[in-house]
Amino acid sequence: MRHYSAMLLAALVVILVSACQKETKVIEDNRPPYYLQIPNLLLENYINRTFIDLLGREPLDLELEEETQLLKTTNASEESRLTLIRKLQTDTAFIAEDSSYKRAYSNWFYESVKARFIEGASRSEIGQFIGPIQASIAVILAADSIDYENYYATVASLQRLLDLVSAEYGIFGDSLSLPALTKIMLDNQIYDEINMGSFNFVNASFDNCFYRFPSQSEFDNGYEMVEEGQYGDLLGENSYGKEGYLNILINSLECYQGWVVWCYRRLLQRDPTSEEINLLLEPLYLSGDIKEIEEHIIKSDEYAGF
Secondary structure, three states, X not given: OHHHHHHHHHHHHHHHHHHHOOOOOOOOOOOOOOOOOOOHHHHHHHHHHHHHHHHOOOOOHHHHHHHHHHHHHOOOOHHHHHHHHHHHHHOOOOEOOOEOHHHHHXXXXXXXXXXXXXXXXXXXXXXXXXXXXXXXXXXXXXXXXOOHHHHHHHHHHHHHHHHHHHHHXXXXXXXXXXXXXXXXXXXXXXXXXXXXXXXXXXXXXXHHHHOOOOOHHHHHHHHHHHHHOOXXXXXXXXXXXXXXXXXXXXXXXXXXXHHHHHHHHHHHOOOOOHHHHHHHHHHHHHHOOOHHHHHHHHOOHHHHOO
């Protein structure tokens, strides 16, 4: 009898314990964040990628070691990532590798913009256009009777190329607005050589600025402005000539949107979503500071791979 009672009691205990146990549910792809213990390899990959995208080079061994330690001690918080990004964008302290991070950033941004608009033309390639124009000016001035119309047009062409060369210094000094930088890249002899004729120029300028081609109406109006110097209605604005055409393009909200798209394609290899454009477009239009777009992207978990 006692043996039977003991067996019954044990069975009841097993039933009660089983009833109190919670069911374990496994949720697939529910990876917990690394934030409290991010492996050094992921931190180093993030730092490497940030240096390459902002400076065009990998970090030196000492830079990698120091930045890894800083991110590790802060658990790679967004604030610590932002500190790294802004240092590479703006720090003017001397470093042997680049003279300063800001100088290296300005140079790489300049080269990246040239790759977008003028197939990455080098200084020597730009110089090959400058030399003949300078020679033409000398010939015009040496003539018995100076053709001033030709002279001023040639000088203006030279100045546009000199502006293209000096754009890097405007970027470094934060004195060159996005519209001004866009116009410098579109309005020069190299861009004209790449996209010969008004037909190609109108299509290419839309594609380079907006990442789309013009509608038929936009093309017709733009072509008449560029080719014939006529008045035209474009993107809700009215102006005339190639100068007016360019001013409408570079100051349009859609051109600022093009800069947002460019940043996403360059840094994340994808287009921004409509939500991302809505979030970033107005601040960029108001501030004109493309560094803020870079910061938004590079500090994100998507970019970092955390």
